[in-house]
Amino acid sequence: MPELPEVEVTRLSFASRIAGARVLAMHMGKPLRWPLGVPPALLVGQSVMGVRRRGKYLLLDMDRGILMLHLGMSGSLNFAPSQAEAGKHDHMDLVTTQGVLRLHDPRRFGAAVWSNSETDEPAAKLLGKLGMEPLTEGFELKLFQQGLKKRAAPIKQVLLAGDVVVGVGNIYASEALFMSGIRPTVKSNKLSAPRVAKLHAAIRQVLARAVEQGGSSLKDFVNAQGNTGYFQLEASVYGRASLPCRTCSTPIKQIVQGQRSTFFCPVCQKH
Incomplete structure (x- = not known):
């Protein structure tokens, strides 16, 4: 699944090129996860x-x-x-004066949804409960600490939930927890203030590095210019089950949490 870095890399790859473009046509293919919600013709001329x-x-x-x-x-x-x-997996073409933006989605779990504003539905419902943005100044350590203290679930599950901090998906949660030396099974509300501070810094560092590297292309991710990402090549634990830890040489362990694979070093990451 494309995670925050991949989405940000995608944005950076076309945002400046489409800015100022006028919509000439909007074509929708097979139904996606959520409907557009308005006639495609509504976008024409905007x-x-x-x-x-x-x-x-x-x-x-x-x-x-x-x-x-x-x-x-x-x-x-x-x-x-x-x-x-x-093609059969192309489900949206936004035709503009500066080019065509196409959504390709073989599994059709993606979406193209219209909203009159962020305060109107469906934007208010889809965006309203999202946590802090980790790559902005709004990702405050104090608020992060307060959010984690309210949750008794394993820390990795809390990171994936997205209501405390948004966009720290499976790959980057595993990497940030390794960088901060925290076992993914530790209860969120049991983390000390110094450990939370390390995790806060690690989340910023891991996500920023992933964006710099163009994201992770584990299967078929490419940005809006067709380029792949390279972060997966330098991952410390993700996808490295049984391989030696890059720090201590202990074999990396893999467990399942919430139906998602978790990778960690049993020596470097403490309870």
């Missing part, structure tokens, strides 16, 4: 003022509302001067 990100959602600010895009489990965007005829 201009793309800019592209933002909130969690794993890309927000295209238009003249009279917001087009929210989600990549789901296996989706990707491509922005090019023109596109070939849409």
